Amino acid sequence: MTPHPAPGPADLVITGCTALVHDAEERVGFVEDATVVVRDGVIESVTAGGDAPPAPGNRDAPDTPDTRDTPHAPDTPDAVEHLDGRGLVALPGLVNCHTHSPMVALRGLAEDVPIDTWFNELIWPVESNLTERDVTLGARLACAELIRGGVTCFADHYFAMDAVADVVAESGMRALLGQAFFSSQGPEGRAASLDFALRRRGDAGGRVTTCLAPHAPYTVDDADLAATARLAREHGLPVHLHAAEDRAQTEQSLARHGLTPIEVLARAGLLDGDGDGDGNGESGTGTGTGTGTSTDTGIDLLIAHGTGILERDLPVLTRAAGRVAVASAPRTYLRFGWDPTPVRALARIGVPVGLATDGAASNNSLDVWESMALTALTQKHAERDPTWLTSRQALHHATLQSARAVGLGGHIGSLAAGRRADIILVDLTGPHTRPVHDLAATLVHSARSADVRTTIVDGRILMRDGELLTVDVPETARELEERLPALVERGHGRRIQQYES
Numbered sequence: 001m002t003p004h005p006a007p008g009p010a011d012l013v014i015t016g017c018t019a020l021v022h023d024a025e026e027r028v029g030f031v032e033d034a035t036v037v038v039r040d041g042v043i044e045s046v047t048a049g050g051d052a053p054p055a056p057g058n059r060d061a062p063d064t065p066d067t068r069d070t071p072h073a074p075d076t077p078d079a080v081e082h083l084d085g086r087g088l089v090a091l092p093g094l095v096n097c098h099t100h101s102p103m104v105a106l107r108g109l110a111e112d113v114p115i116d117t118w119f120n121e122l123i124w125p126v127e128s129n130l131t132e133r134d135v136t137l138g139a140r141l142a143c144a145e146l147i148r149g150g151v152t153c154f155a156d157h158y159f160a161m162d163a164v165a166d167v168v169a170e171s172g173m174r175a176l177l178g179q180a181f182f183s184s185q186g187p188e189g190r191a192a193s194l195d196f197a198l199r200r201r202g203d204a205g206g207r208v209t210t211c212l213a214p215h216a217p218y219t220v221d222d223a224d225l226a227a228t229a230r231l232a233r234e235h236g237l238p239v240h241l242h243a244a245e246d247r248a249q250t251e252q253s254l255a256r257h258g259l260t261p262i263e264v265l266a267r268a269g270l271l272d273g274d275g276d277g278d279g280n281g282e283s284g285t286g287t288g289t290g291t292g293t294s295t296d297t298g299i300d301l302l303i304a305h306g307t308g309i310l311e312r313d314l315p316v317l318t319r320a321a322g323r324v325a326v327a328s329a330p331r332t333y334l335r336f337g338w339d340p341t342p343v344r345a346l347a348r349i350g351v352p353v354g355l356a357t358d359g360a361a362s363n364n365s366l367d368v369w370e371s372m373a374l375t376a377l378t379q380k381h382a383e384r385d386p387t388w389l390t391s392r393q394a395l396h397h398a399t400l401q402s403a404r405a406v407g408l409g410g411h412i413g414s415l416a417a418g419r420r421a422d423i424i425l426v427d428l429t430g431p432h433t434r435p436v437h438d439l440a441a442t443l444v445h446s447a448r449s450a451d452v453r454t455t456i457v458d459g460r461i462l463m464r465d466g467e468l469l470t471v472d473v474p475e476t477a478r479e480l481e482e483r484l485p486a487l488v489e490r491g492h493g494r495r496i497q498q499y500e501s
Contacts, residue, residue: 009078011459012038017085017425018439019046020092022414026400028392030439036090037077038421041458046415081461087429088453089443092413093152093174093422094368095402097354098240098304098327100158101167102130102138104145105480105487106361115246115336119499121490123361127159128494129487135160136167137480143171144471145366149449150424152457154366155302155327155356155406157213157240161196169204171470172462174422176302176406178213178240182497183221190214190224190231197237207458209407211302216242217264218249219497225268232270232300238407239270240302246338250308252500262303262313270301271320302327302405304356306346307338314349321350325405329358330374336362340378343397344388354405355398369449372398376444391440421459427451 019034033049076082110122135158146154153174156164161179168175179196181189193212201210214220214228220241232239244250244261253261265271300323309317309326317324328341343353355371357363376394380386389397403413412422426447428436433446455463462470 007039009080010037010039010044011041011079012081012083012421012456012461013077013079014038014083014085014090014423014425015076017088017090019090019415020395020399020443021046021416022396022400026396028395028399028440030089034085034090035076036085036415036423037079038423038456038459041421041460043415043417043419043421043423045417083425083454085425088425088427089439090415091150091424091426091443092399092403092415092419093424093455093457094150094372094398095354095406095408095413096146096151096154096357096366096368097302097325097402097405098155098157098329098356098358099142099366100359100361101142101146101154101156101164101366102135102158102160103359103361104142104366105134105138105484106359107364109488110361116499118336118362119497120495124495124497124499125490125492126488128492128496129489130159132160132163134480134483134487136163137476137483139164139167140171140471140476141473141480142360142366143167143173144468144473144476146173147171147455147462147468147471148452149367149369150426150452150455151366151368152422152424152455153403153406153408153412155240157242157304162200165200165203165208168208172207172457172460174207174408174412174420174457176209176211176238176240176408178211180213180215181224182215182219183224184219184497190227194231194235194237198235201237205458211238211240211407214239214241215497216245217253217261218500222264222268225265225270229269229272238300238302240304242304243306244303244308244313245305246333246336247308250310260308260310260313262309262316265301265303266316266320271316271324300324302407304358305329305333306341307333309342309346311345314345317346317351318349325352325354325401327354327356327405328371328375329356329363330371330378331365332358332362334374334378340375340382342382343375343379344383352401352404352409353397354402367449368398369447373445391438391444394444395440421456423456424452425454427453 014036017034019031021031031048035047037044110118155176157178157180161177179193181193197210212228212232250260303326306326346353355368357366372394376389379389400413403409411420433442436442453465
């Protein structure tokens with residue numbers, strides 16, 4: 001038998017870092033003095049200290065100009081690029097499980113108002129002015145903000161999504177994208193959502209996955225929801241929508257239909273998937289509390305917010321466990337005076353809760369670090385229990401559970417061999433993070449998005465030592481600001497939809 005030739009140098013090796021890892025029961029832990037080897041966009045190994053694998057290739061291969069002076073130990077594997085991780089913590093790239101990236105153009109436009117005013121008098125009139133160029137510029141600025149904050153993947157639910165897909169491709173990020181639609185658009189809205197999902201899934205070398213994106217049960221009627229469920233099953237697509245956003249919406253649904261929004265989704269067949277996968281990725285339902293492992297299966301439905309989920313909804317969601325996930329954006333809920341997502345109740349029935357920011361028009365930032373800290377704090381307050389959520393549980397939500405929520409639980413969310421190389425390096429040498437008594441607590445409650453030094457997706461460095469490499473922020477911001485007067489004009493009296501309070 002002819003022996004296989006030795007592989008050449010790895011694409012990337014990170015040495016000397018502390019790496020966040022998960023054990024067999026998905027408990028969060030840390031490996032000191034770790035070496036992370038990346039080849040062909042995939043993590044080949046994560047090893048501790050002297051356990052680094054031997055160099056497989058030619059030790060005489062030259063380093064790139066940017067890294068030839070980086071010191072590395074004699075037993076460090078050869079690589080095209082070396083990153084010195086000493087003093088840094090390596091984490092799986094964070095995932096923003098629900099946002100509207102182009103809405104960074106509306107950041108700060110609708111402040112200190114109730115949700116019906118926010119929609120009807122401010123946001124939906126302005127969104128009627130949106131052009132594809134506005135969407136491109138907003139998404140580009142959003143990607144820059146996300147990369148700076150260590151977010152490597154985001155789930156976007158908006159309009160003109162071909163423009164967003166193009167920005168994802170050029171920026172190097174990963175995303176789950178869905179073209180939003182309302183029943184008021186007629187059959188064309190749903191058809192456009194399907195057309196986008198089928199045309200663009202698998203784009204950008206597989207970094208773009210797609211979904212169907214009805215807006216919400218209060219803007220999409222039962223017939224359209226049922227049709228969406230049929231199309232999702234027929235084409236192997238997940239569905240991403242808003243539902244049970246707050247308690248008032250749930251009460252309104254009960255008054256009008258005798259059903260909660262979750263029950264409306266179940267009646268439409270959106271919680272009846274077979275759990276065989278979505279054709280785009282994998283997911284699962286582990287809680288990361290050390291109570292056992294979970295098998296990754298397909299997420300069929302991603303519910304944004306769910307703060308209005310009631311006790312009566314839990315049996316419905318239990319029957320769909322393994323196929324449904326919830327995205328939680330706690331800063332938005334604090335802003336509107338809503339209750340938090342019932343994370344503990346969802347954990348008990350095996351429904352993963354991923355972290356999100358919502359759009360910047362309701363959050364003012366796309367900072368998933370802040371979402372992680374606020375999730376831990378608001379859950380302690382809501383449950384009146386300081387032992388819930390712990391810092392390690394919050395990190396599990398930020399990593400594996402968020403990966404599952406966007407249907408990629410088998411591909412990202414963990415630093416482990418075989419996972420895609422979506423990695424961030426975080427600097428904890430600042431005065432606000434010293435000393436470190438509990439590394440998990442420091443990451444959740446002391447670290448900030450600005451502490452992210454390097455962001456890597458599929459083994460490609462998108463930000464190196466704080467320098468963005470794939471987005472021109474000054475030029476993007478300049479052009480967007482020139483377009484703002486036309487974008488924010490509301491004198492026309494139009495709006496894309498009416499929010500009924």
